[in-house]
Amino acid sequence: MPTETFEFQVEARQLLQLMIHSVYSNKDVFLRELVSNASDALDKLRLAKLKDDTLDADIRDLHIDIDIDKDARTLTVRDNGIGMSYDEVGQLIGTIANSGTAQFIEELKEAQDRAGAEGLIGQFGVGFYSGFMVADEVTLVTRRAGEQQGTRWSSRGEGTYTLETVQDAPQGTTVTLHLKPADPENQLHDYTSPWKIREIVKRYSDFITWPIRMAPESSPGEGDEAPQPETLNSMKAxxxxxxxxxxxxxxxxxxxxxxxxxxxxxxxxxxxxxxxxxxxxxxxxxxxxxxxxxxxxxxxxxxxxxxxxxxxxxxxxxxxxxxxxxxxxxxxxxxxxxxxxxxxxxxxxxxxxxxxxxxxxxxxxxxxxxxxxxxxxxxxREFGAVLKEGLVTDTENRDAILAVASFASTHDDSEPTTLGDYVERMKDDQEDIYFITGESRQAVENSPHMEAFRAKGIEVLLLTDPVDEVWVDTVGAYEGKTLRSVAKGEIDLDAKGDDQADGEKEKQAEEYAGLLRWMREQLGDDIKEVRLSSRLTVSPACVVSDAQDLTPALENMYRAMGQEVPPTQRILELNPGHALVKGLNQAYKEGADRSALAETAELLHALAVVAEGGQPKEPSRFVQLVADRLERSL
Missing domain, CATH: 3.30.230.80 (Ribosomal Protein S5; domain 2)
Known part of the structure; x- marks a missing residue:
């Protein structure tokens, strides 16, 4: 097969340029990456032979060789491991086809320092290309165990690479780096120096379970026995x-x-x-x-x-x-x-x-x-969201996970809290652990569902990871205290036995009974119920879920996973102390135009949906109603 030339993808070319111009602060790590790849190849061959003893592969002396040619300024890392086929070279070496490459490049450009850049590169697994930090050209020759033909890949990192089939390739993979010109002022990074190679292998790869060998520096004289290669690593697990x-x-x-x-x-x-x-x-x-x-x-x-x-x-x-x-x-x-x-x-x-x-x-x-x-x-910060999945799936260790879990809270803007600390701070007459779920801290803190809790100084957990929608219902309680959403069910934060408060509520219920029934009829299937709210102090209205219903976010999660979930009717709660609600009730009692009142009821419901981050059922109609009301007010 003739030599073929291919172009790197756009993202791959950008990535190679970043590597060539060295975003690493420590260039020595290129050898660690090549040795690590070679070690993986040896592991895979031994495993493949274990599973299929008919595989035509020699596993008697699996090892890694490092060869230096000072005159040609080349460094070669060779293994006799599993090797790669022609197609695998194109897929694994030729194209940097990692998902997220574009995201990586964007984050890399935004990295504030070289240490940050190094971390990102390790995260995206492109270690093979670190060879371009120290080499003008990289050549790879490989033959997959059990196959007869090998493959040669070569690139100068300038946007293209070549692939060709070769007949005489040994089993395994050989990577040859054509090193950049020597820097007389920086001998510490002379990768043709045996002492430098020993130092790098000892520092980074001493634990590799396969022997890493390097040929001796001097050639044998006539009649002398060839000196044995030097093993550079201890191979101790x-x-x-x-x-x-x-x-x-x-x-x-x-x-x-x-x-x-x-x-x-x-x-x-x-x-x-x-x-x-x-x-x-x-x-x-x-x-x-x-x-x-x-x-x-x-x-x-x-x-x-x-x-x-x-x-x-x-x-x-x-x-x-x-x-x-x-x-x-x-x-x-x-x-x-x-x-x-x-x-x-x-x-x-x-x-x-x-x-x-x-x-x-x-x-x-x-x-x-x-x-x-x-x-x-x-x-x-890094793994809390995934660890909380165990609260749903691992009942045996649920208590242990809860013991190490922490959550954002209205108690402190900067420091999260544990459930244990929350319970210790609970008010004497507080029976439940309150929480709210949502997409961000800002969104949930500004939710109308929080108003009464803020006014009474009751702490609320602010849960913003998708898994939070699930585990709170699964766990249900902590140390006998029920986990309760501030956006579900009826909330009554008044002290038990407060006759004055109870009397006021009965009076309000009687005062608004007619309006509540009428609004329920007007809004129809859009809602399950209209009732007065004890959770609102500032906003005119909010929508809440029934105690046993799925939240809208959880409904969306199930739908995203391909599960059919019937839409849940929400409950509209009105703030009897708000001027808008008082005015609506007064207009209703005085027999005002019902069509105008119906528009107001519709707007009130839509505003409550928007306030919790939702979208009105008919956004265009909502916009038109708001525009008409604004025009009339001028």
């Missing part, structure tokens, strides 16, 4: 070494390798289980949520090893979906090497491991909450 023998930096580098992240983890969690079923776990809580955490394609799960043998890169069975952000390694001693995803889902030992790992992660978050508020605040 960090999770199997005693804690006091492993530094935080080593843990952090392992996390960056398996988490494809450029930042240090927020927390490192070690667990060693002994007894009838033995396993070791080394888990990490990231410091930042990945951009695709809430997408269907997000790859969750930790790496599974059996007796130090890599089995699976994303073992979903080891942690529940609401902990999908956790990265790490679990090494079991008593599982079969031939285990499959289907077997894992049914395996009793795996279920035991999941239970214990889940409890360990939640207890670690609890420790952060108790001992390091800054670290906890970072964790909750």
């Amino acid at each position: 960090l999770w199997a070494r005693p804690r006091d023998e492993v530094s935080d930096d080593e843990y952090h580098e392992l996390y960056k390798h398996i988490g494809h992240d450029w930042r240090d983890p927020l927390e490192t969690i070690r667990l060693q289980a002994e007894g009838t079923f033995e396993y070791q776990a080394l888990l990490f809580l990231p410091a930042h949520a990945p951009h695709d955490l809430f997408t269907r394609d997000f790859q969750r799960g930790v790496q599974l090893y059996v007796k130090r043998v890599f089995i699976m890169d994303d073992c979903e069975a080891l942690l529940p979906p609401y902990l999908r952000f956790v990265k790490g390694v679990v090494d079991a001693q008593d599982l079969s090497l031939n285990v499959s995803r289907e077997i894992l889902q049914q395996d009793r030992h795996i279920r035991m491991m999941q239970r214990r790992l889940t409890k360990k992660v939640l207890s670690s978050v609890k420790d952060m909450m108790t001992n390091d508020q800054d670290k906890y605040a970072t964790f909750w």
Whole structure:
């Protein structure tokens, strides 16, 4: 097949230019990325051979080679792993076809400093292209295990790349960097220096389970035996070494390798289980949520090893979906090497491991909450929304999740509160924990449903994550206190036994009875009921849901998931103390023109819908009615 030239996508070209002009503050990490890719390829080949012993592949000496040619100024990283086919090279290497590439470029341009840029690059997984920071040209030669032909990919990062089929490619992948000219004033970044390569591998890749070898510097003399390649890494599994023998930096580098992240983890969690079923776990809580955490394609799960043998890169069975952000390694001693995803889902030992790992992660978050508020605040800001999914799905650990959950509240504009702290601050005669859900803090704080609570100084939780619409109904109560929406059901904040208040309400009910019945008839199927409100102090009206009904936001969520949900009739509440409502009632009693009053009733209902962030049933009619009223007032 002749050599073919292809153009990068627009986003890919922009990304390459950013890489070439070096958004990284530390160029050394390019070698970590190439070694990490090579290690993954070796893992995949061993696993493929384990599943199919007829695969034509040699796995007797799986390793990574690093070769330096000072005269040609090339650096080569070679593995004898799984390799890639022609089509895979085009898909995985040629096009940077990651979802979110455009978003990444936009965020990268907005990054305020180089450290921020590094974090974004790790987040979007384009580490292969870091080679262009130090090279004018990158060439890749690869042959997939079991295939006869190989593929060569080459690019100078200037908008195009070439692909061609080659006949003599060895199994695996070879990446050759044609390094940029040497900088005499910066010998610390001379990537043709063996000492520099040793230093980078030791710092970033010492834990890699495969040998990383480098050819000796000097050539053998005539008749001399060829010197053996130097192995640069210790290949010791960090999770199997005693804690006091492993530094935080080593843990952090392992996390960056398996988490494809450029930042240090927020927390490192070690667990060693002994007894009838033995396993070791080394888990990490990231410091930042990945951009695709809430997408269907997000790859969750930790790496599974059996007796130090890599089995699976994303073992979903080891942690529940609401902990999908956790990265790490679990090494079991008593599982079969031939285990499959289907077997894992049914395996009793795996279920035991999941239970214990889940409890360990939640207890670690609890420790952060108790001992390091800054670290906890970072964790909750990044992962609180996904952790709350467990309140719906994991009844066994619901109390543990509630114990580490915190929520925005009217008590404090800057600091969130726990449910426990909320209960301690409750007024003596308060029986319920009040909350309101919505799209943003500003929207819910300005909701008319909040008026009476603000006036009486009653604290309300401000819940603005989509999952909040679901878990509050699922949980229902905390420490015997009912979780109650300020926008559902009837609210009466007056003290029990207040005869004066009760008498005033009875008087108002009698005063407005006729108007309420008439408005209910006029608004028809748009509402379930019209009644007087105890939750309004400023606004003339609001719409609320019945205590057992779905909220509009929850209805929309179900519809977005493809579920048919019949529309729910809402309740219109009127503020008997508002001048508009008083005037409407007086006009009704005096027999004013009913058509004009009907328009006013319609407008009042539409304004209540708009006030809570909704949209009138007929927006154009609503606009016309408002315009007509404004014209008449001039």
